[in-house]
Amino acid sequence: MAERMLQFVRLSQQTPEKRAATIRREDFDEIYQRFDPARASEQASRCSQCGVPFCSVHCPLQQNIPDWLKLTAEGRLEEAYEVNSATNTFPEICGRVCPQDRLCEGNCVIEKGFEAVTIGAVERYINDTAWEKGWVKPPRPVRELEHSVGIVGAGPAGLAAAERLRSQGWQVHVYDRYDRAGGLLIYGIPNFKLEKDVITRRTAQFEEGGIVFHLNCEVGRDVTIAELREKHDAVLIATGVYKARDIAVPGTELEGVVPAMTFLTASNRKGLGDAVPEFDSGALSAEGKRVVVIGGGDTAMDCLRTSIRQGAASVTCLYRRDKANMPGSMREVHNAEEEGVRFSWLTAPEGFEGEGRVTGVRVTKMHLGLPDATGRQQVEPIPGSSFVEPADLVIKALGFDPEDLPVMFNEPALKVSRWGTLAVDRRTMMTNLPGVFAAGDIVRGASLVVWGIRDGRDVAERIAEYVKARETVPQAAE
Template sequence: VYDRYDRVGGLLVYGIPGFKLEKDIVARRHALLEESGVVFHLGQGVGSGADDLPFEVLRSRHHAVLIATGVYQSREIGGPGAGLAGIERALDYLTASNRRSLGDTLPPEAEALDAQGKAVVVLGGGDTAMDCLRTAIRQGARSVTCVYRRDKANMPGSAREVKNAEEEGVHFEWLAAPEAFLGDSTVTGVRATRMKLGLPDASGRQSVEPVEGSSFTLEADLVIKALGFDPEPLPKLWAQPGLEVSRWGTLKVGQKDFMTSLPGVFAAGDIVRGASLVVWAIRDGRDAAASIHQWIEANETASAVAEQG
């Protein structure tokens, strides 16, 4: 396993708060895997950077490669003031919180990723947004507000997560969307507008439209963008133009064998499905492992026959 992080587990360690997944569970699985013979190369990126391992070298070392990188490219938001200090990505915020809980020393710039005593506004309505909201509560934020452009019935996140957040003191601004971010160099507020539900869009969900003259302002010392994640452009980052992707940027694989357009290169999890649940990534990993085993056995048999012939 080649992992760019310094701990095994990826999002299980750095993206999911400890109150939802205790980290000793992940550490125990790490130890079991090592005992079974799995070799981990931590802090090892793949790509074209100075310290990265080129993907072609990775392929030359192994009979097969499984790409299970997940999706880490945060969706951004524009508008006036979007570049102000204090407007942070959800994954950066959650990673800093988890590192702090693990006893790591954070760099000075990460120290600002702490909600203690602050008015916090989280943009988004998925499970990641809920994780940020509930983390901010635990860090002692002065106030915690979720801004979501649809109503409660259309929240993409778990209903149980929303209920937990409400019980813990989170305030929800339903049917609201940010227009601008206020402040000089550092954010001091979010100007938002009320929204109304319209006709269903192409996906079947009701579209949203702004309500004219309904702007309002929320105090904010820390704004967290939890708007979802997209795949990183792996063909470009890894200099692999032959690695085919879908129109969403996810890797294309065979429906049954999990193989990408590159022979011997397989993929599973969010990098194929798009942002999804851990349980699906685990299922995909197991199915992909079985497919890799079959492919290697078939190749070895074919090589043996060729040699005998």
């Protein structure tokens, strides 16, 4: 079947159709249509099946991408799903939210000259088909083990670890302070990128497979780390990072200046049918307002595009560098531009203006200077360039830092790094507390969903190794 591949020489890249910007900005539905079988097969056949697959090398999960592309091109879709899901706990989610333009597709061998294979769209097609056909099964083990693990955090890292350990027969208990499992996936990412039933069907399947969720359960208030250590053979902390970074300028206390996650959570909860008084009162709604978002990452893009859909009068993004230096996905920037977002490049806030409530952002123009030690150009203000950007709602999307977990968990012995992330042995992924592991953003800092999945899968192996080794070592007599 090799003749089916290497079709990039005759077939051009075709991405899934997008709904028109004028239509999609009116709702929160996903913007990309699905490939039909013929188109998926054609686009998968463009893969060059290269000897060194840089797409796999640059995927945090090191997926066997050429293999499942070839199987898709040959119409062997169930096999493609099996290969894809063998290395990825949530392929249907990665196909939607991964910044493929910076990872697999951005490193596709044919990208220069022929345009990359549409890896993300094919992955989504494979896995949406797998769900429809009933190929996706709950993580039911062949045999049950007595080992148990307590996982703190029901985000990508925690859920990936839960699935791996449950598949091996472990008794898995997941503790989360929110009322739904999913973490950032459920409350941080808007529906137009990731519809919520994609997440809820997966967590429902995990429950069906025997994973026990303890929701609305806050460690440090409802249960302690000491109690979890007593109850389980191992404990995994995978809480993510949720503390919003702030900006030290005058006026941050004004009404109408809000953190990104506060804004996104309110919008997502409203979409889920929850009562959200702050949204209904208008405090966290962009409707009819002049919205300014500060930041240039994917969270900023989510806030900008959510504001458009909520009916904002205008939506402006302030970013202190230029477009080429934005940390977010260029695909997301392009989508935002299509939907009517105005970008103000090389612009940095100096303060927020208003009496009680924000009325504008005082900004100054910047220019790019010499590169710093990392090679990235420094930004420097242009004297006398200040002006006021009118605003009724300002959303700060400046990134996230770890919460103070030793204080939150009432576990002062838990060691953290100088950045506030949990300190772990990089080989074992264990914290300074024996049997307590950590993975995901709470260790590496704010990162991508796919890295959370990778860390969750890795730490599951380390946990299993730790418990097995402990069982084989004779215990000292008391």
